[in-house]
Amino acid sequence: MTAAIIDGKGFAATLRERVAALVPAFEATAGRKPGLTVVIVGEDPASQVYVRSKGKATEAAGMVSTTHRLPDTTTQDDLLALVRQLNADPAVDGILVQLPLPKHLDESEVIATIDPDKDVDGFHVVNAGRLAVGQEGFVPCTPLGCIMLLEDRLGDLSGLNAVVVGRSNIVGKPMAQLLLAKSCTVTVAHSRTKDLPEVCRRADILVAAVGRPEMIKGNWIKPGATVIDVGINRVDNGEGGTKLVGDVDFASAAEVAGAITPVPGGVGPMTIAVLLRNTLVSAYRRENVALGKGAI
Numbered sequence: 001m002t003a004a005i006i007d008g009k010g011f012a013a014t015l016r017e018r019v020a021a022l023v024p025a026f027e028a029t030a031g032r033k034p035g036l037t038v039v040i041v042g043e044d045p046a047s048q049v050y051v052r053s054k055g056k057a058t059e060a061a062g063m064v065s066t067t068h069r070l071p072d073t074t075t076q077d078d079l080l081a082l083v084r085q086l087n088a089d090p091a092v093d094g095i096l097v098q099l100p101l102p103k104h105l106d107e108s109e110v111i112a113t114i115d116p117d118k119d120v121d122g123f124h125v126v127n128a129g130r131l132a133v134g135q136e137g138f139v140p141c142t143p144l145g146c147i148m149l150l151e152d153r154l155g156d157l158s159g160l161n162a163v164v165v166g167r168s169n170i171v172g173k174p175m176a177q178l179l180l181a182k183s184c185t186v187t188v189a190h191s192r193t194k195d196l197p198e199v200c201r202r203a204d205i206l207v208a209a210v211g212r213p214e215m216i217k218g219n220w221i222k223p224g225a226t227v228i229d230v231g232i233n234r235v236d237n238g239e240g241g242t243k244l245v246g247d248v249d250f251a252s253a254a255e256v257a258g259a260i261t262p263v264p265g266g267v268g269p270m271t272i273a274v275l276l277r278n279t280l281v282s283a284y285r286r287e288n289v290a291l292g293k294g295a296i
């Protein structure tokens with residue numbers, strides 16, 4: 001193996017500490033702590049695990065964590081009414097509605113109802129638009145975490161060829177926008193892309209966000225490239241249990257890449273750390289407390 005392993009878990013721990021260190025100054029001025037409210041509908045066990053770890057991380061950073069657990073039988077009107085109540089609550093700086101929602105609920109209407117200035121997930125179309133035109137708003141946590149890892153590793157990204165594999169609204173598209181804002185030459189590849197391996201081999205920065213376990217192989221990677229694996233796929237481990245793998249075939253990719261994020265321990269932990277960062281930023285903005293540029 002030749003690639004350096006990018007320690008997302010360690011970077012995320014440091015980011016959470018930096019967020020926590022900025023909470024007391026907010027509290028001293030605003031007279032309250034930053035608050036994140038998570039809404040979860042239904043009993044999906046994986047979602048329950050994520051929501052619990054978000055709650056713990058929020059409290060560990062010195063912020064107020066509130067969780068609304070709603071039953072599977074919740075109606076669209078009930079859910080929209082809760083979101084409107086949270087929009088109006090001055091103690092709530094961030095609202096996160098855990099996705100996916102049960103099938104009878106309309107996700108896009110729920111997201112559209114969240115106040116864009118409390119949308120710490122960055123999923124509202126207003127925030128997607130702000131990102132596209134370079135205005136201040138909220139950027140989705142996973143792609144912002146990826147940019148932080150890339151800049152930590154490479155410094156200035158300008159002029160680099162970046163290939164994003166995947167075009168989802170929550171990762172691929174915002175990732176491409178962020179890389180473009182950093183002056184990369186950006187290609188967005190997807191399931192219909194012709195000769196995907198050849199396109200990937202042009203990348204100095206390769207971001208894999210397709211949701212197909214171990215699809216991207218070592219011989220698709222330019223020697224020395226930086227590989228960011230956003231995939232989190234639970235697969236059979238061949239011993240009657242399961243394991244987590246990314247969208248990149250780690251063993252072969254690590255022979256070729258200059259640096260690579262592991263799964264687990266790479267991008268995943270960054271997502272929660274950036275959520276706390278966005279909540280802190282929201283709190284400072286909403287109370288007009290100054291947070292120096294580049295402070296976090």
Ligand SMILES: Nc1nc(=O)c2c([nH]1)NC[C@@H]1CN(c3ccc(C(=O)N[C@@H](CCC(=O)O)C(=O)O)cc3)C=[N+]21
Binds near residue numbers: 099266267
């Ligand atoms: N409104 C909304 N916002 C989200 O940000 C959101 C969501 N809904 N729904 C579910 C996905 C998934 N997600 C993850 C967060 C952390 C890890 C994470 O920390 N993963 C660990 C491993 C965790 C494990 O062992 O299962 C790692 O990669 O090392 C993974 C996945 C946020 N999501």
